Amino acid sequence: MKIELKLNGKDVAWDCAPHEFLTEALRRHGLLGTKRGCESGDCGACSVLLDGEEVPSCLVLAAQAAGHEVTTIEGLGDFAGPHPLQKAFVDHTAIQCGFCTPGMVIAAKALLDVEPRPSEHAVRECLAGHPCRCTGYVKPIQAVLAVAATNAGGEAR
Amino acid sequence: MYLALERYSRPSTVHECLELLHAQGGRAALLSGGTDLHARADEALTHVIDLQALPLAEVRASGDSLRLGARVTLARLRREPALARPELAALREAAGAYAVVALQNRATLGGRIMVDRGTEDVPTALAALGAELALARRVDGQIVTEREPYPVGQRARAALEGALVCAVVLPLGTGKSALRRFGRTAVDQPLASVAAASRAGAIHLAANVQGPGAADLRTLPRTGALASAWLADRPADWRAQARVALLGELAAFEDPWASGDYRRDLSATLGVRALAAVFGEPEIV
Ligand SMILES: Cc1cc2nc3c(=O)[nH]c(=O)nc-3n(C[C@H](O)[C@H](O)[C@H](O)COP(=O)(O)OP(=O)(O)OC[C@H]3O[C@@H](n4cnc5c(N)ncnc54)[C@H](O)[C@@H]3O)c2cc1C
Ligand code: FES
Numbered sequence: 084m085k086i087e088l089k090l091n092g093k094d095v096a097w098d099c100a101p102h103e104f105l106t107e108a109l110r111r112h113g114l115l116g117t118k119r120g121c122e123s124g125d126c127g128a129c130s131v132l133l134d135g136e137e138v139p140s141c142l143v144l145a146a147q148a149a150g151h152e153v154t155t156i157e158g159l160g161d162f163a164g165p166h167p168l169q170k171a172f173v174d175h176t177a178i179q180c181g182f183c184t185p186g187m188v189i190a191a192k193a194l195l196d197v198e199p200r201p202s203e204h205a206v207r208e209c210l211a212g213h214p215c216r217c218t219g220y221v222k223p224i225q226a227v228l229a230v231a232a233t234n235a236g237g238e239a240r
Numbered sequence: 241m242y243l244a245l246e247r248y249s250r251p252s253t254v255h256e257c258l259e260l261l262h263a264q265g266g267r268a269a270l271l272s273g274g275t276d277l278h279a280r281a282d283e284a285l286t287h288v289i290d291l292q293a294l295p296l297a298e299v300r301a302s303g304d305s306l307r308l309g310a311r312v313t314l315a316r317l318r319r320e321p322a323l324a325r326p327e328l329a330a331l332r333e334a335a336g337a338y339a340v341v342a343l344q345n346r347a348t349l350g351g352r353i354m355v356d357r358g359t360e361d362v363p364t365a366l367a368a369l370g371a372e373l374a375l376a377r378r379v380d381g382q383i384v385t386e387r388e389p390y391p392v393g394q395r396a397r398a399a400l401e402g403a404l405v406c407a408v409v410l411p412l413g414t415g416k417s418a419l420r421r422f423g424r425t426a427v428d429q430p431l432a433s434v435a436a437a438s439r440a441g442a443i444h445l446a447a448n449v450q451g452p453g454a455a456d457l458r459t460l461p462r463t464g465a466l467a468s469a470w471l472a473d474r475p476a477d478w479r480a481q482a483r484v485a486l487l488g489e490l491a492a493f494e495d496p497w498a499s500g501d502y503r504r505d506l507s508a509t510l511g512v513r514a515l516a517a518v519f520g521e522p523e524i525v
């Protein structure tokens with residue numbers, strides 16, 4: 084089936100099988116920043132923004148995303164021009180293997196877009212669905228709070 | 241993993257939706273947030289019917305009731321201004337206790353009501369709040385709509401079978417409500433949750449126990465009747481009396497997670513706390 088969506092600000096039209104999940108469709112089209120983890124909604128590694136809200140792309144069929152706007156980690160920034168959150172994660176050494184990081188950054192972006200200066204509690208709640216097996220949580224929380232302090236991550240880019 | 245899924249539909253009317261469901265029989269399923277359906281990914285499912293284009297996401301207060309469309313997400317329940325009322329606190333608390341943000345953004349009221357015959361925190365709150373369900377079904381080729389009191393216990397499976405949940409309708413008034421729950425960890429399903437609500441001069445209670453393989457949502461009318469008499473004036477030992485009444489009405493539900501006695505006692509404690517919150521009294525003395 085043919086689906087049309089807005090992906091990282093650009094209109095795309097894809098051929099997808101009805102059973103294909105958004106994680107797979109994204110990765111098949113080269114967007115490998117969205118990770119395939121538990122595939123059951125538990126780990127947050129596959130999080131993307133769907134119409135600005137964080138969702139687990141492993142529990143969204145590609146067909147369900149048709150007509151909607153999807154933002155992946157690649158849509159936030161890249162090596163040459165990282166998003167303030169991406170830069171803050173690097174600056175705070177909030178990354179080791181990096182497998183959980185795209186999901187955490189996406190979750191933080193969704194939070195800061197609606198709440199530019201969240202409390203630490205709100206940051207903890209937003210990262211709660213993102214278990215990390217190597218870095219832990221203190222540094223990611225610090226990274227998000229640092230961006231919140233400058234209020235830079237809350238600005239649309 | 242879906243092995244047989246070969247068709248995705250996105251109907252825009254209730255009629256079209258129920259016709260599609262009927263035409264495909266047992267191999268088709270309604271799809272709302274997908275947090276349960278996709279996580280289970282039934283291997284035999286051939287067709288999913290996505291509800292996203294149906295006009296089922298409204299939140300509308302009219303006079304003495306509030307209508308919440310079945311596609312309203314749990315995230316929206318948490319932040320919806322129409323729910324910022326003391327009598328609906330139990331529902332906000334239940335939505336806030338659900339899983340994590342990304343899942344709250346997807347999971348919907350309709351899905352929560354249909355899964356496991358509508359047990360868990362949100363249905364516990366709905367049962368105590370006196371919710372009604374607006375349902376649509378296909379009967380003899382016709383689409384029939386009906387309003388049903390929130391179904392609990394044995395009634396639930398039959399009442400919900402084959403139905404499209406269109407909305408939840410909540411009575412509005414001047415009362416208060418509260419939900420108290422306990423799970424072993426922040427991410428586990430609760431071992432028990434109890435909701436209490438005061439409405440039109442009476443107290444209504446619902447309790448839900450849940451564990452692997454079984455669940456039980458029930459209302460507690462005898463304790464409710466007793467507690468209603470305490471709305472204006474309470475005896476000094478009302479907590480002890482309430483506990484005895486609750487223990488008499490709650491099931492001793494046993495499974496590998498907790499013994500029956502433990503769960504029943506836990507539920508009684510949660511019930512007393514929910515009542516204290518409704519009475520405006522300290523929960524722990
Ligand atoms: C990681 C994870 C954590 C979870 N944690 C919790 C938790 O903490 N608390 C909790 O309560 N649940 C939890 N769940 C279970 C699930 O998220 C909930 O049951 C959720 O509310 C389902 O809603 P949905 O909209 O996603 O339903 P869907 O998955 O879309 O549908 C579920 C079922 O309901 C039917 N259905 C959906 N909408 C309607 C309708 N309007 N009319 C008729 N039938 C309908 C579908 O056909 C399907 O059978 C969790 C699930 C996952 C994967
Ligand atoms: S892969 Fe989607 S939540 Fe784990």
Ligand code: FES
Pocket residue numbers: 177178179180181182183184214215216217218219
């Ligand atoms: S950095 Fe390795 S899992 Fe988080």
